[in-house]
Amino acid sequence: xxxxxxxxxxxxxxxxxxxxxxxxxxxxxxxxxxxxxxxxxxxxxxxxxxxxxxxxxxxxxxxxxxxxxxxxxxxxxxxxxxxxxxxxxxxxxxxxxxxxxxxxxxxxxxxxxxxxxxxxxxxxxxxxxxxxxxxxxxxxxxxxxxxxxxxxxxxxxxxxxxxxxxxxxxxxxxxxxxxxxxxxxxxxxxxxxxxxxxxxxxxxxxxxxxxxxxxxxxxxxxxxxxxxxxxxxxxxxx
Numbered sequence: 424x425x426x427x428x429x430x431x432x433x434x435x436x437x438x439x440x441x442x443x444x445x446x447x448x449x450x451x452x453x454x455x456x457x458x459x460x461x462x463x464x465x466x467x468x469x470x471x472x473x474x475x476x477x478x479x480x481x482x483x484x485x486x487x488x489x490x491x492x493x494x495x496x497x498x499x500x501x502x503x504x505x506x507x508x509x510x511x512x513x514x515x516x517x518x519x520x521x522x523x524x525x526x527x528x529x530x531x532x533x534x535x536x537x538x539x540x541x542x543x544x545x546x547x548x549x550x551x552x553x554x555x556x557x558x559x560x561x562x563x564x565x566x567x568x569x570x571x572x573x574x575x576x577x578x579x580x581x582x583x584x585x586x587x588x589x590x591x592x593x594x595x596x597x598x599x600x601x602x603x604x605x606x607x608x609x610x611x612x613x614x615x616x617x618x619x620x621x622x623x624x625x626x627x628x629x630x631x632x633x634x635x636x637x638x639x640x641x642x643x644x645x646x647x648x649x650x651x652x653x654x655x656x657x658x659x660x661x
Contacts, residue, residue, distance in 0.1 A: 426515060426516065426517045427449055427515070427516060428465070428513040428514065428515050428516070429446040429447055429448075429449060429490070429513065429514060429515075429516045430446060430447050430511055430512065430513050431444060431445070431446055431508050431509070431510050431511065431512050431513075431514070432445045432446060432447055432489060432510060433445050433510060434508070434510075437493060437574045437575065438567075438571065438572055438573055438574040438576075439569070439571040439572050440495055440496045441493060441494070441495050441496065441540065441572075441574050442493065442494065442496055442506060443482060443491055443492070443493040443574075444491060444492050444493070444494075444505065444508070445483070445489045445490070445491040446489065446490050446491070446492075446514070446516070447489065447490075448488060448489055448490045449516075452490070452518075453485065453519075454481060454485055454518060454519035455485065455519065455524050456481070456484050456485060456524065456525065456544075456547040456548045456550070456551035456552075457480070457481075457521065457523045457524040457525065457544040457545075457547055457548045458480070458481060458518070458519040458520060458521045458522075458523070458524065458544070458547075459478050459479055459480040459481065459518065459519070459520055459521045459523075459544070460478070460479060460481065460490075460492075460516050460517060460518025460519055460520065461476055461477070461478050461479075461516070461517040461518065461520070462476070462477055462478075462479055462492065462505075462514050462515070462516060463475055463476045463514060463515040463517070464476075464501065464504055464505070464514060465513055465514060465515060467500070467501075467504040468504060469500045469503065469504060470500050470501075471499060471500040471501070473499055473500070473501060474501070475501060477494075477501055478520075479492035479493070479494060479543070480492070480521075480523075480543040480544035480547065480656075481518075481519070481543075481544070481547045482543045482544075482546045482547055482575070483547060483550070484547045484548075484550035484551035484554060485551060486550070486551055486554040486555075487550065490516075492543070493540065493543050493574060494540065495539075495540050521544075521656075523544050523628070523630070523654060523655075523656040524548070525548050525551075525552060525557075525559060526559075526626045529557055529558035529559050530558075531559075531624060531625060531626055532559065532560040532561065532562065532619075532624060532625040532626070533559050533560070533561045533562070533625060533626050533628060534561075534562045534564075534615075534619050534625040534626070534627050534628065535548075535561070535562070535563045535564065535565075535628045535629075535630070536564050536566075536610060536615070536627070536628070536629050536639050537563065537564065537565045537566065537628075537629070537630050537631055538565075538566050538567075538630070538631025538632050538635040538636070539566070539567055539568075539572060539573075539574075539631055539632065539635075539658075540574060540631070540658060541630035541631025541632070541635075541636075541656065541658050542565055542574055542575050542579075542630070542631075543574075543630075544630060544656060545563060545565075545628070545630060546574075546575045546578055546579075549561060549563065549579065549582050549586075549589060550578070550582065552586065552588075552589070553582045553585050553586040553589065556586075557588075558588065559588060560588045560590075561586075561588060561589045561590070562590045562592065562618055562619060562625075563579060563589070563590070563591050563592060564592045564594055564606070564610060564614065564615070564618065565579065565591070565592070565593055565594060566594040566595075566596055566609075566610055566631075566635070567593070567594070567595060567596065568595070568596050568597040568598060569595060569597060569598035570595060570598075570600060570603070573593060573595075576593060579591040579593075590618070592605065592606055592618055593605045593606070594606040594607065594608075594610060594614070595607050596608060596609055610639065610642075611642070612642060612645070612646060615642075615646070622646055622647075622648055623648070623649075625652070626652050626654065627643055627648060627652055627653045627654065628654050628655075628656075629643075629653065629654070629655045629656070630655070630656040630657075630658070631657075631658055632657075632658055633657045633658070636655050636656075636657045637657075640653060640655060
């Protein structure tokens with residue numbers, strides 16, 4: 424698709440210091456769940472050395488009427504301008520890119536091990552798989568430091584109700600509330616084995632902060648999972 428301007432429809436907080444932005448979907452615009460696009464601010468009131476362009480994964484699925492992105496709100500010029508963007512404002516979209524997408528073979532399960540805002544492409548993938556009623560069995564282990572830090576928690580719970588093939592496993596690593604009934608602590612081999620008894624059949628997807636993705640990849644290799652079955656998406660400077 425050609426580079427084009429899109430207008431902001433609405434924005435909403437989705438976790439601690441995390442906001443989702445929803446834009447109009449251009450006529451004829453097509454993408455695959457899990458892909459990303461580059462957003463350029465148009466004549467921003469401030470800028471810095473990091474520039475006016477950022478890449479964001481689509482949080483919306485192709486079946487949905489809007490296109491959406493989400494980000495942690497770091498204290499940079501780009502994030503400050505984005506946070507204050509008024510509905511109706513335009514940004515430039517260059518998309519789609521990327522191949523972090525659900526595999527085609529439905530007989531192979533998909534296991535997502537995700538950290539924090541790395542859930543953005545996964546929200547798109549699970550939403551589309553639920554809409555399409557695909558035969559993929561999907562397990563999502565989503566790790567966050569606290570419950571308040573977890574984006575899309577309500578969406579994933581809803582998809583799990585709608586999609587009998589989708590299992591959502593939220594994980595709190597640090598600030599674990601006394602009433603918490605999910606997984607807690609760092610994701611370890613025992614955590615993975617608890618939810619994925621057969622380690623050799625799935626395709627594995629890792630997404631999130633660079634350090635977390637690299638640590639999980641090492642762990643999967645230690646579990647003797649074929650590296651050809653591991654797909655990664657690292658979020659640097661998010």
